[in-house]
Structures are given as structure tokens and as C-alpha cells.
Amino acid sequence: MESKESKFRQIINNPLLLISVAYPYLLVFIILFGFLYINNLPSITQNKIPPILNDSMSVIKDIPLQEPRITSAVDITTLTKPTPEMLDKGKQLFTTTCSSCHGNEGKGDGPAGTALNPKPRNFSQVDGWKNGKTVSALYKTLQEGIAGSGMPGYDYMSAEDRIAIISHVRTLIPESPVDIPADITKLDETYKLSQGTELPGTIPVQASQKILLAANSVKKSKIEDVAKKISALKSENGLVSIAISDCGKAAASLVNNNYWVNDVMAFQTFLNSYLGKNGFNPSVVSLSKEEFSQLHSSLKNLM
Ligand code: HEC
Known part of the structure; x- marks a missing residue:
């Protein structure tokens, strides 16, 4: 049996043998390198000089x-x-x-x-x-x-x-x-x-955006405020608790369509026209006349 050392010497002395031993390793290296190269192709070929195009x-x-x-x-x-x-x-x-x-x-x-x-x-x-x-x-x-x-x-x-x-x-x-x-x-x-x-009068675009955003945020905080009041009222007022299923939705539709405040008739129209989408229980339509006007005045007080 040959010793390990003499096998090693044999390989060193014969360059051809050296290549044949190293070949599988070289092959694996080339394949791995190739994979790496192809995977990173987009970033290797990317244009590193930024285009000159001013922000219009x-x-x-x-x-x-x-x-x-x-x-x-x-x-x-x-x-x-x-x-x-x-x-x-x-x-x-x-x-x-x-x-x-x-x-x-x-x-x-x-x-x-x-x-x-x-x-x-x-x-x-x-x-x-x-x-x-x-x-x-x-x-x-x-x-x-x-x-x-x-x-x-x-x-x-x-x-x-x-x-x-x-x-x-x-x-x-x-x-x-x-x-x-x-x-x-x-x-x-x-x-x-x-x-x-x-x-004609003109207003800078930026200023008009600010005004619109401000108007929007006033409305948003009003809706949040009304939603909180409704949910508080639900625990003490049985009628409100039955009538309203979603405080946030109800607050948004009440604030956005404020004509209902005027009278009970308008309130009835409001409820019917958005039934199922306004945060109210669809069963509100079967409330009695008195209950209706009670609900109207309770909600009116919140606004
Ligand atoms: C936002 C870019 C922009 C600005 C700012 C601008 N223009 Fe123009 N202008 C154009 C473009 C684009 C055309 C080509 C329109 C076409 O060929 O349909 C044009 C065309 C014209 C023409 C040729 C009209 C014709 O008969 O074909 C004149 C004159 C002109 N502009 C004058 C002005 C003057 C004066 C101002 C400043 C007060 C001005 N432009 C500002 C983009 C601009």
C-alpha cells in the first residue's frame, strides 16, 4: 500500500495528474461564479452615472x-x-x-x-x-x-x-x-x-391644496368627535343602541349629509336613502313615529 506522502509527491511531480485532480474543483468554481454573475447582472450592467434631467x-x-x-x-x-x-x-x-x-x-x-x-x-x-x-x-x-x-x-x-x-x-x-x-x-x-x-382672481395651487386639506381635517375631527359621542350614548340610550350598528359609519354619514338636522321628515329621508350603508340598522324603518322623533332629537343634540 502506498503511503499518503508518496501519493502527494507523485501528484506534484506529474503536472498532468495535478490538473486532472484539480479539474472537478475548477469546474464547480466556474459554475458557481457563473451563477453569481448572472444573478447580479442587472446591478453589474447598471448605468452608474445619473442622467441629467432637472426636476421640472x-x-x-x-x-x-x-x-x-x-x-x-x-x-x-x-x-x-x-x-x-x-x-x-x-x-x-x-x-x-x-x-x-x-x-x-x-x-x-x-x-x-x-x-x-x-x-x-x-x-x-x-x-x-x-x-x-x-x-x-x-x-x-x-x-x-x-x-x-x-x-x-x-x-x-x-x-x-x-x-x-x-x-x-x-x-x-x-x-x-x-x-x-x-x-x-x-x-x-x-x-x-x-x-x-x-x-379673474387666482390662488396659488399650493395654497388651495392647504385650504382643501385644512377643510378636510376639520371635517375628519368632527366625525371622530361625533362617533365618540354616539358610542357613549349607546350605553345609556336604548333607542340609539338599537338604531345604530356602526358608530364610525353613522357619524360620517350624519356629518356629511347634515340636512337631516332640519326636521324629522328630512331625517327619515336621510335614513331611507342610505339604508344599510349609513351605519344604521336597517330595522330603524320600523320604529314608531315617536321613537323616530326621539332618535332624531337625541342625535341632533350630538352635533
Ligand atoms: C410648461 C412649459 C411651458 C411654459 C412655462 C411656456 N411654454 Fe410656450 N410652449 C410650450 C410648448 C410645449 C409649446 C408647443 C405647443 C405646440 O406645439 O402645440 C409652446 C409654444 C409656445 C409658442 C408658439 C405658439 C404657436 O403659435 O405655435 C409661443 C409663442 C410660446 N409658447 C410662448 C410662451 C411664453 C411667452 C411663455 C411665458 C409667458 C411660455 N410660452 C411658457 C411650453 C411652455
């Missing part, structure tokens, strides 16, 4: 809070001959309001426009304008926006501000069309610019 939500500004108002009449001759102050103002307004989509030079390359389809208009583009490049067409675009695209309307903006913006936009349009007096007159007639324009 943070670029678009909220609309301002404004009362409905009539703006002062506009001197329509400024439409054709903008003053330097007007151009300055227009440029500023364009930068804060429009360039997020249209880019500072009006090339349609603003960061908020990258994900839009259709893309924001490149003002140096010759064809493909939907309303057009004349003053009246530009005014219409700002009044109504372009339906079915990301181009919003700016009817909350005063006529003066819009005309200032338009004057600046026209400096970004190569070969901007020459003004035709009839076009200006038509614009004035359509939008009554020289008489002053009536503007």
Missing part, C-alpha cells in the same frame, strides 16, 4: 394670489413701438415665467421642457407655429395656451405684462412679421385692450 416640478413656478380685477387700459401703440423699459420688463418676465420651458434664448431648450411632447416651440424655427408669430397670434397664445400641449394660458397676467413679454419674444423671433394696422385693431377689439381687461 421645481422649475415651474406657482401662480400668484390675486383678487379679480380690472387692469388699466393699454396704449396699443406700444405694441408696435415698445419702449426700452417695456423690453426690459418683458425680458425679466420671460426669464421668470417662460424660460424654464423655452430656454433663455427661446430655443425651446429649457430644462422643464425636456420631457414634454410636443416640445416647447423654438422661436427661431420658421414653420410649424400653431397660432402664428403676429402680435395678435402671440397674444392669443398667451391668453388661451395651446390645447393638448404643455403650453399654459396666462390669462391671469395683466395685458401690460403680456404685451411686454410679447415684445421680448418678438426680439427672439428671426424676421418677426411686420405689424399690419388691421391686425392690431382686431386684437384690440377682441381683447378690449385699450379699455382695460377684466382679470
